[in-house]
Amino acid sequence: xxxxxxxxxxxxxxxxxxxxxxxxxxxxxxxxxxxxxxxxxxxxxxxxxxxxxxxxxxxxxxxxxxxxxxxxxxxxxxxxxxxxxxxxxxxxxxxxxxxxxxxxxxxxxxxxxxxxxxxxxxxxxxxxxxxxxxxxxxxxxxxxxxxxxxxxxxxxxxxxxxxxxxxxxxxxxxxxxxxxxxxxxxxxxxxxxxxxxxxxxxxxxxxxxxxxxxxxxxxxxxxxxxxxxxxxxxxxxxxxxxxxxxxxxxxxxxxxxxxxxxxxxxxxxxxxxxxxxxxxxxxxxxxxxxxxxxxxxxxxxxxxxxxxxxxxxxxxxxxxxxxxxxxxxxxxxxxxxxxxxxxxxxxxxxxxxxxxxxx
Ligand SMILES: Nc1ncnc2c1ncn2[C@@H]1O[C@H](COP(=O)(O)OP(=O)(O)OP(=O)(O)O)[C@@H](O)[C@H]1O
Ligand SMILES: [Mg+2]
Numbered sequence: 487x488x489x490x491x492x493x494x495x496x497x498x499x500x501x502x503x504x505x506x507x508x509x510x511x512x513x514x515x516x517x518x519x520x521x522x523x524x525x526x527x528x529x530x531x532x533x534x535x536x537x538x539x540x541x542x543x544x545x546x547x548x549x550x551x552x553x554x555x556x557x558x559x560x561x562x563x564x565x566x567x568x569x570x571x572x573x574x575x576x577x578x579x580x581x582x583x584x585x586x587x588x589x590x591x592x593x594x595x596x597x598x599x600x601x602x603x604x605x606x607x608x609x610x611x612x613x614x615x616x617x618x619x620x621x622x623x624x625x626x627x628x629x630x631x632x633x634x635x636x637x638x639x640x641x642x643x644x645x646x647x648x649x650x651x652x653x654x655x656x657x658x659x660x661x662x663x664x665x666x667x668x669x670x671x672x673x674x675x676x677x678x679x680x681x682x683x684x685x686x687x688x689x690x691x692x693x694x695x696x697x698x699x700x701x702x703x704x705x706x707x708x709x710x711x712x713x714x715x716x717x718x719x720x721x722x723x724x725x726x727x728x729x730x731x732x733x734x735x736x737x738x739x740x741x742x743x744x745x746x747x748x749x750x751x752x753x754x755x756x757x758x759x760x761x762x763x764x765x766x767x768x769x770x771x772x773x774x775x776x777x778x779x780x781x782x783x784x785x786x787x788x789x790x791x792x793x794x795x796x797x798x799x800x801x802x803x804x805x806x807x808x809x810x811x812x813x814x815x816x817x818x819x820x821x822x823x824x825x826x827x828x829x830x831x832x833x834x835x836x837x838x839x840x841x842x843x844x845x
Pocket of ligand 2: 618647
């Protein structure tokens, strides 16, 4: 147990040194708790003494860019077991929806389709890292409630990150009360770690030059900018138009060049697309160029949310993202509810170069 704790401490130190990070005090505290969890997991494994209860679940929350995903990813990588799984919120729901659709809604032997889908996802794993957890609409809330019920009852330790404290999940007052039993369950069964330091690390200048591929992308005001100094980014020719298969459908791309796909905003964000389509693109392409981007304040509510989800997927999957058109956030009033989590999108877009910023 002690050995695993020490080894995880070393792993965190090395990971921070490698990236040149000085951890915020809130991150230090969270890292310490994760190291303790590594020790606890080793005590219940090796290979797993069933008599011991699973270690307590952790719920790591804080505003955008505080380094929560970095903390839990570092922990995940440093854990010497294969019986672990890391999922982003969007992956999880795609898998769950697919599983539920596949199984149908029938019950067999008291085992619901959600339970089966969760079983399928977890396999024999003992640790699940679930990054960027949130619940916004009533549909999500029902699935999440069921999911937590199932997860917390299994001998799987759950580590999750969120931008909201448990009590702030499902902020919509119309639906919030429906979620209260789940919130209570989370508060009872998970240790809550608050990582609300003052710094959004994505906004540090060094971060904009960081080694992530996502941060190599840019927000460009017109195509001429795109032609400047970016190999492979010449404007698409009409004969390059191609259909690209995504999740159960095809999208009309303006160009597909090896690892790069070039698509218009209307096709990708104003068409009937959803997160599984963006995940499919992210699985096939390393660079995504989205052109004809309007100011988000001027497009439909669905278009705005699809765009925010697309940015989330590209950032999580570390896809190089080029946006050509207007500054998407220009004109979006401060504190506006035009976008569900405007801070999330703004924090991620802050990593991209601007047309008027020198490389
Ligand atoms: N102590 C630090 N110093 C500098 N950069 C850091 C530090 N910790 C994390 N980072 C970097 O800051 C960026 C944001 O971190 P991360 O994605 O983990 O934030 P987050 O809290 O998960 O944000 P969100 O809530 O928006 O998902 C990442 O590129 C990460 O590598
Ligand atoms: Mg995160």
